[in-house]
Amino acid sequence: MTTDVPVLEDEIGVGDYQYGFHDPTDKYVFQSRRGLDRAIVEQISEMKSEPKWMREFRLEALDIFFRKPMPSWGGDMSQLDFQNMFYYVKASQGQEKSWDDVPEDIRKTYDRLGIPEAEKKYLAGVKAQYESEVVYGSLQEDLSKQGVIFTDMDSALRDYPDLVREYFSTVIPSADNKFAALNSAVWSGGSFIYVPKGVKIEFPLQAYFRINTQNMGQFERTLIIVDEGASVHYVEGCTAPTYSSDSLHSAVVEILVKRGGRCRYTTIQNWSNNVYNLVTKRAKAYGDSLMEWVDGNLGSRLTMKYPAIYLMEPGARGETLSIAFAGKGQHQDAGAKMVHCAPHTSSRVISKSISKDGGRASYRGLVKATHDAHHCKSNVVCDALILDSHSRSDTYPYIEVNQDNLTIEHEASVSKIAEEQLLYLMSRGMSETEASAMIVTGFIEPLVKELPMEYAVEMNRLIELQMEGSVG
Amino acid sequence: MSSLLKITDLHVSVEDKPILKGVSLDIRQGETHALMGPNGSGKSTLAYTLVGHPKYEVTSGSIEIDGTPLNELDPCERARLGLFLAFQYPVTIPGVKVADFLRHAVTNIRNPVRKEGEGLIPMRDFRKELKERMEQLGMDIEFARRYLNEGFSGGEKKRMEILQLAMLQPRFAILDETDSGLDSDAVRVVSEGLRKLAGPQMGVLIITHHERLLEYNIPQFTHVMLAGKIVETGDASLAHELHNQGYAAVRQRHPHEAAEEQERQKAAGPGVVVGAH
Ligand SMILES: Nc1ncnc2c1ncn2[C@@H]1O[C@H](COP(=O)(O)OP(=O)(O)O)[C@@H](O)[C@H]1O
Numbered sequence: 001m002t003t004d005v006p007v008l009e010d011e012i013g014v015g016d017y018q019y020g021f022h023d024p025t026d027k028y029v030f031q032s033r034r035g036l037d038r039a040i041v042e043q044i045s046e047m048k049s050e051p052k053w054m055r056e057f058r059l060e061a062l063d064i065f066f067r068k069p070m071p072s073w074g075g076d077m078s079q080l081d082f083q084n085m086f087y088y089v090k091a092s093q094g095q096e097k098s099w100d101d102v103p104e105d106i107r108k109t110y111d112r113l114g115i116p117e118a119e120k121k122y123l124a125g126v127k128a129q130y131e132s133e134v135v136y137g138s139l140q141e142d143l144s145k146q147g148v149i150f151t152d153m154d155s156a157l158r159d160y161p162d163l164v165r166e167y168f169s170t171v172i173p174s175a176d177n178k179f180a181a182l183n184s185a186v187w188s189g190g191s192f193i194y195v196p197k198g199v200k201i202e203f204p205l206q207a208y209f210r211i212n213t214q215n216m217g218q219f220e221r222t223l224i225i226v227d228e229g230a231s232v233h234y235v236e237g238c239t240a241p242t243y244s245s246d247s248l249h250s251a252v253v254e255i256l257v258k259r260g261g262r263c264r265y266t267t268i269q270n271w272s273n274n275v276y277n278l279v280t281k282r283a284k285a286y287g288d289s290l291m292e293w294v295d296g297n298l299g300s301r302l303t304m305k306y307p308a309i310y311l312m313e314p315g316a317r318g319e320t321l322s323i324a325f326a327g328k329g330q331h332q333d334a335g336a337k338m339v340h341c342a343p344h345t346s347s348r349v350i351s352k353s354i355s356k357d358g359g360r361a362s363y364r365g366l367v368k369a370t371h372d373a374h375h376c377k378s379n380v381v382c383d384a385l386i387l388d389s390h391s392r393s394d395t396y397p398y399i400e401v402n403q404d405n406l407t408i409e410h411e412a413s414v415s416k417i418a419e420e421q422l423l424y425l426m427s428r429g430m431s432e433t434e435a436s437a438m439i440v441t442g443f444i445e446p447l448v449k450e451l452p453m454e455y456a457v458e459m460n461r462l463i464e465l466q467m468e469g470s471v472g
Numbered sequence: 473m474s475s476l477l478k479i480t481d482l483h484v485s486v487e488d489k490p491i492l493k494g495v496s497l498d499i500r501q502g503e504t505h506a507l508m509g510p511n512g513s514g515k516s517t518l519a520y521t522l523v524g525h526p527k528y529e530v531t532s533g534s535i536e537i538d539g540t541p542l543n544e545l546d547p548c549e550r551a552r553l554g555l556f557l558a559f560q561y562p563v564t565i566p567g568v569k570v571a572d573f574l575r576h577a578v579t580n581i582r583n584p585v586r587k588e589g590e591g592l593i594p595m596r597d598f599r600k601e602l603k604e605r606m607e608q609l610g611m612d613i614e615f616a617r618r619y620l621n622e623g624f625s626g627g628e629k630k631r632m633e634i635l636q637l638a639m640l641q642p643r644f645a646i647l648d649e650t651d652s653g654l655d656s657d658a659v660r661v662v663s664e665g666l667r668k669l670a671g672p673q674m675g676v677l678i679i680t681h682h683e684r685l686l687e688y689n690i691p692q693f694t695h696v697m698l699a700g701k702i703v704e705t706g707d708a709s710l711a712h713e714l715h716n717q718g719y720a721a722v723r724q725r726h727p728h729e730a731a732e733e734q735e736r737q738k739a740a741g742p743g744v745v746v747g748a749h
Pocket residue numbers: 486487491509510511512513514515516517518527736
C-alpha cells in the first residue's frame with residue numbers, strides 16, 4: 001500500500017482527476033484578502049487603473065449582487081461561502097508574447113496541459129488566463145493586419161475604450177441574475193474579440209482558463225463582436241487543481257453576431273469537482289446570421305449554465321449542442337435558451353447527458369417567442385444516458401409562446417446501456433469498461449464530430465478517463 | 473495440435489426456466505458442424521451460452537477449450553480465447569464507427585492480455601487489412617465509416633458479422649442463422665465468404681434452416697436439436713433429409729422430446745408460433 005497519497009483527495013473522491021496538480025503560490029504578485037465588499041471592488045479597479053465609468057459600473061453591480069437573493073432553483077449552493085473567497089489573484093506581472101517569458105511555474109502548467117503544442121499546430125491565436133489575469137497572448141499576424149482584435153478584456157478596455165464601452169454589458173445587464181451581477185462587480189480577464197466586416201477566420205481562436213489558488217473565484221468577462229458577414233470560431237478550455245475546499249467560476253460571455261455573420265463558441269470544461277461553475281452566456285444574432293454554442297461540461301461540483309441566443313432579426317439562426325457528464329458528487333444543470341424576437345427565425349438544441357456513480361444531469365431549457373415572432377421554427381432534442389441505478393437525469397423544458405404561427409418540436413429520451421449492447425461488444429473482446437466507454441462515446445458522437453479534431457480526441461479521452469474503473 | 477471445444481452435459485436455464493437439458497458436443501478446429509432443429513428448440517440458447525450471455529445460466533455441465541473451463545469467464549475473456557458468435561440479431565451501437573470498433577476488437581483478440589487504454593494496432597496496417605477483407609467480401613469500403621449496424625439492412629448486418637469473423641479469425645466460430653432473412657444473392661455472398669474463411673484453423677458450428685450455406689460449407693457432422701437436447705447426429709445427408717422432409721420423422725423417432733416440445737409450446741401460450749419446418 002502507498003501512504004504518500006494525500007488522504008483528503010481520496011476522501012472527496014477526486015484523486016484521479018488528471019489536472020488535479022497545483023503550483024506554489026508564494027511568488028504571486030498580488031492577492032486580495034478573502035471576502036467581498038466595496039473596498040475590494042475599488043481595489044480591483046484601482047489596480048487595473050480603470051476609467052471612472054467602469055469603476056461605477058462595478059460598484060453598482062455589487063449593490064445589485066447584494067440585493068438579489070440566491071436562486072432557489074437549479075442546484076444546491078448552500079455550501080458556497082462568498083466571504084471565504086479570494087476575488088482577485090494576480091500571479092505574474094504582465095502578459096507575455098512568448099512562452100519563454102511566462103514565469104516558469106505557470107509555463108510548466110500550460111506545458112502539462114498541452115497548450116503550446118496546440119498553438120503550434122492549428123490555432124490562429126491563443127490566450128492563457130491564469131487565476132485572474134491573462135498571462136500569455138498571441139494572434140497570427142495576417143489576422144491583426146486585417147483588423148481582427150483578439151486580446152484580453154483588461155487590455156481591450158485600455159486600448160479600445162470606445163468599442164468596449166459601446167457593447168459592454170449590452171447583451172447581459174448586471175441585473176440579469178445574481179451571478180451576472182457578481183461577475184460585473186469583480187470581473188477580471190476574459191477575451192475580447194472583434195472581427196471586422198467580411199473577415200472570415202479560418203482556424204479557431206483559443207483561450208485557456210486555469211484556476212490554481214484554493215478558494216479562488218475566477219470571473220472572466222468575454223465579449224465577442226462579429227461584424228457583418230464575418231465569421232469566427234472561438235474555443236475555450238478550463239481546468240482547476242483539486243482542493244478540498246471550493247472554488248467559484250462565474251463568467252459572463254456576451255456575443256453579438258451582426259447581419260450575415262457566423263460565430264461558433266466551443267467550451268470544453270473539465271473542472272475538478274470542487275468548483276462551482278455558474279456562468280451566464282448570451283448571444284444576440286441579427287439578420288441571416290448564425291450563432292452556435294457547443295458546450296462540453298465535465299467535472300465541477302455544480303454547473304449551472306444555459307447558453308442563450310436572442311434571435312433579433314428575420315433569418316437569424318441559433319444552435320446549441322451540449323454534452324454534460326455528471327460523475328460522483330456532481331450536478332450538471334445545463335441547457336439552452338432560445339428567444340425568438342423576430343419572425344422567420346429558427347433554433348435547434350441538441351443536448352446529450354450522461355450520469356454515473358450517483359451523478360445528476362439536468363436539462364433545463366427555454367424556448368420563447370415574442371408576440372410578433374411568427375413563422376419561427378424550434379427543435380429541441382434531449383437524450384440522457386444513465387449508467388447505473390443511483391444516478392439521475394431530469395428534463396425541465398419551458399416553452400413560452402404567444403404565437404400560433406410557429407413550429408416547436410421537443411423530443412426527450414432517457415436510456416440505459418442495454419445488456420445486449422454490452423454483450424455484443426464484449427463478445428468481440430472488449431472489456432466491460434471498454435465496452436461501456438465505447439457505447440458512451442457513440443452516444444455523444446453526433447456532438448463530438450462537430451468539434452475540431454484535437455478537441456474531439458481530447459473529449460473522447462476525457463470520457464474514457466471518466467469511465468475507467470466505473471464498472472465491476 | 474488442433475484445439476478442442478468440448479461441451480459436456482450442459483444444462484441451461486433462462487429466468488429459472490430450463491431450456492437446455494444435457495447437451496454434449498465436441499468441435500475440433502478444422503471441423504464443420506451443422507446444428508438444426510425446430511424454432512424454439514434451444515439452438516440460439518446454446519450459442520449465447522457458449523459466448524457467456526449473462527442471462528443464460530449454466531445449472532450443470534461444462535464448456536471447455538483445450539481443458540480450460542469457460543463457465544467462470546466473461547464474454548470478453550471467452551472471445552480472447554478464440555470464440556466467436558455471428559449473432560442471429562446483430563446489435564446496433566449508435567455513434568460507434570465500424571472501423572473504430574473493429575480496430576479495438578482486433579487489437580484485443582490478437583493481444584489477449586491487453587488492458588483498456590493500452591495502444592491499438594497501427595492505423596495503417598489495420599486500414600490495409602480491413603480494406604482487403606472488405607474487398608474480398610464485396611463490401612463497399614464506405615461501410616467502415618458507418619455506425620455499427622445503424623440503419624443496416626438485414627443482409628448488410630449479416631455481412632458485417634462475416635467481416636468481423638474475417639478480421640478476428642477465431643478458433644471457433646458459431647453462426648446463428650446467418651443465412652436467414654436474406655435474398656439468394658446475399659446468401660451466396662455470405663456462404664462463399666464463410667467458405668473462404670473457414671479452414672484447418674477454424675472449427676465452425678452452423679445453425680441454419682437452409683441448405684445453401686451447407687452446400688458451400690459441407691458439414692462433417694449434422695446435429696438435430698429438439699426440446700433442448702441433441703437427439704440425433706449424422707453426416708451431411710442428415711441435413712439434406714431434414715431440409716427436404718422437415719422434423720416430423722425426427723419427432724416420431726423421439727416421442728419423449730416431441731412431447732416435451734408440445735408442453736413448452738402450450739406453456740408459452742397462444743400467439744407464439746414455434747416449430748416451423
Ligand atoms: N432471453 C430469453 N428470455 C426468455 N426466454 C428465452 C430467451 N431466450 C430463449 N428463450 C426461450 O428458450 C427457448 C429456446 O429458444 P432459442 O434458443 O431462441 O431457440 P432457437 O434458436 O432454437 O429457435 C424458447 O422457448 C425461448 O422462448
